Amino acid sequence: MKTFIKNFPMNEETPEKILVRKDNKNSLELKVIKMRIEDFIKNEESLAIIKRTEEFAKNFFEREGTHGWSHVERVLALCMHIGREENADLEVLALAALLHDIARPLEDKGKVEDHAIESAKIARRFLKSLGYEKVDDVVHAIEAHRFNGSIKPQTLEAKIVSDADKLDAIGAIGVARVFMYGGEHGRDIETSLKHFEEKILKLKDLMHTETAKKMALERHRYVEEFVKRIRREIEGEI
Numbered sequence: 001m002k003t004f005i006k007n008f009p010m011n012e013e014t015p016e017k018i019l020v021r022k023d024n025k026n027s028l029e030l031k032v033i034k035m036r037i038e039d040f041i042k043n044e045e046s047l048a049i050i051k052r053t054e055e056f057a058k059n060f061f062e063r064e065g066t067h068g069w070s071h072v073e074r075v076l077a078l079c080m081h082i083g084r085e086e087n088a089d090l091e092v093l094a095l096a097a098l099l100h101d102i103a104r105p106l107e108d109k110g111k112v113e114d115h116a117i118e119s120a121k122i123a124r125r126f127l128k129s130l131g132y133e134k135v136d137d138v139v140h141a142i143e144a145h146r147f148n149g150s151i152k153p154q155t156l157e158a159k160i161v162s163d164a165d166k167l168d169a170i171g172a173i174g175v176a177r178v179f180m181y182g183g184e185h186g187r188d189i190e191t192s193l194k195h196f197e198e199k200i201l202k203l204k205d206l207m208h209t210e211t212a213k214k215m216a217l218e219r220h221r222y223v224e225e226f227v228k229r230i231r232r233e234i235e236g237e238i
């Protein structure tokens with residue numbers, strides 16, 4: 001695997017240091033809780049390319065946080081569950097999920113403007129270097145996943161990646177991530193609560209697939225309940 005990463009064509013758009021993993025953990029196991037990629041994808045060739053992609057993508061994430069590697073794993077799990085229900089191409093979905101945020105750390109550092117576009121560019125070079133056939137499908141799903149992006153999802157797989165990414169911002173995990181983001185940016189609780197009203201509670205209306213719409217509604221209700229409850233606690237009522 002190390003050899004493979006060394007062979008990946010580098011240029012100025014992919015800072016080499018990002019690809020050097022500091023802790024040297026090279027486990028190929030997907031650590032998504034209770035979810036194994038093999039339960040969704042049986043084809044050995046598909047599994048091999050997914051595992052190589054996982055290893056490649058992991059290297060871009062130097063630290064955890066709201067958009068760390070664990071977010072990628074959750075998006076992958078959501079994509080598998082939604083994709084199975086919607087009869088989507090699970091191989092394309094898995095690759096797009098693993099690669100969708102690889103340029104996010106670069107955007108956070110101010111090195112690139114749009115992580116979706118940049119992730120798509122890096123993904124294209126990487127998948128081409130593997131001789132992968134459905135590069136365009138994966139790339140489109142990556143470039144169209146962004147909340148405020150100019151490229152809208154046209155394919156079922158792109159719609160599912162977009163849905164999965166947004167679902168990870170709602171529900172109990174959404175609540176956890178809002179306050180994690182608040183901590184990362186020195187925000188107070190009130191500012192985080194405004195973020196629920198301005199963004200999080202609107203996400204359920206942005207889902208594309210029927211499966212995600214149902215999941216979003218369930219997660220949305222939980223967030224609504226949480227916001228009501230915390231408001232009452234802040235007011236000293238309970």
Ligand SMILES: [Fe+2]
Pocket residue numbers: 071075100101165
């Ligand atoms: Fe994401």
